[in-house]
Amino acid sequence: MRNILLTIEYDGTNFCGWQRQPDKRSVQGEIEKALSIVCGAPVSINGTSRTDAGVHALGQRANFRGEFGIPTDRIGIAVNNILAGGLNSIGSVGDVQIVKVEEKKEDFHARFDAKGKKYVYKILNSQEKDIFGRNYYYQINKPLDVEAMKDAAKYIIGTHDFKCFQAAGGEEKATTVRTIFDLKIFNQLADNRKQEIELQIKGDGFLYNMVRIITGTLVDVGLGKRTPLSVKAAIDSKDRQKSGHTAPPQGLYLYEVYYDLEELNKF
């Protein structure tokens, strides 16, 4: 039995999310349809992260097992050809592609074997709305105090019970304790009235909507609606009511999945 690990990139704008749903266009569904053509038999894939509608990925992972003849290095090319609207097109528009294909041991699982993940969240802080960025950034038109956001971010790094950053509606988790290895905030002034702010967050696991609630809370700090120290108080309270708003899905990118503890410790 072969076991194939895919690395997948997608623009989440026109998907209902990662997870297969009847009569909706999901990332999982599109890839499974293309893979089933390529492998000549129905294929079902295990994704690492069930990203929501509108959320993007540069390094989503998924594995699948089966007996099929196609060489590993041909799988990506064949699937991408279908996904991009080539031969046997399933009507897609080129917003998802396989970027890497690897052969793994039979017991490897893309989700259960993940040691950690890195997400990126992109904010556009600009007085003027950028219509080209509407699907790729969280646009905020009031000035953000990035230094205050960086101060607040320090309280999030480390091992904590992050219940205050968990949205209702996700899968029940055995524990809400997670380790955030690092949370970096970069900002770049495009011009006087416009700056791009990028949050990079790396952890051993994330609760439902955790990155979006962390981002919303840090944005509230940046807007002066709450202090950096109040973020520590929110974590200590374990109360969702004490943290901030949920940032929209468009700014969120699943950046990388780590299967190796060493890689996880390099940031």
Next chain:
Amino acid sequence: MRNILLTIEYDGTNFCGWQRQPDKRSVQGEIEKALSIVCGAPVSINGTSRTDAGVHALGQRANFRGEFGIPTDRIGIAVNNILAGGLNSIGSVGDVQIVKVEEKKEDFHARFDAKGKKYVYKILNSQEKDIFGRNYYYQINKPLDVEAMKDAAKYIIGTHDFKCFQAAGGEEKATTVRTIFDLKIFNQLADNRKQEIELQIKGDGFLYNMVRIITGTLVDVGLGKRTPLSVKAAIDSKDRQKSGHTAPPQGLYLYEVYYDLEELNKF
């Protein structure tokens, strides 16, 4: 009778183009629907440039005349609210907005009074396909010789009969002589395997698909399929068969429209 000039920005991805068409989503149609709500009477606008499906604009212009009560400085806000999906939403997704509103003399016409236009064409030269750029760049995966493209561009600047760069299917023009004031090519290495190339072209007028055929011809030069000097030969021939391929619409941006000769002469 009031005469209002709009400056309009749009992402052309989800439009059938500028021009109103029955049962299709056009930029003109969406703006007219929103304006008709705001002005309380049917409004019809004169656009400067009939951009094709997929073509973007940062500085499209359009004027309309009428008797209506709303103050000039409220028109943009009210129309944008509708276009962004606010009150009286027409189901749009925020991919078009008014960025400026001016009151003009009654005989002013956005199209006939234009002295010139500037277009930008964006190329992404990268071995790896960028799915996020699929609607905003012409992606070319073989290395482009930008210096050769710059050499070729010199033959295009000036007053010439540009019949070789005119596609069939456009409106019949009295003459195919146009003046290109400047054609600049900028390139920026993102990393070793990726560069963004931007063409900026300013002229007193453009034939149907002229910027896209010029770009396609320069790309052919960049790929080594033809020499810079062959571009001069193509212009002299006045033969569409002698110029290059038509670059796709996604990379094209209507950047600015000039109503003032002085502005036109500054590049």
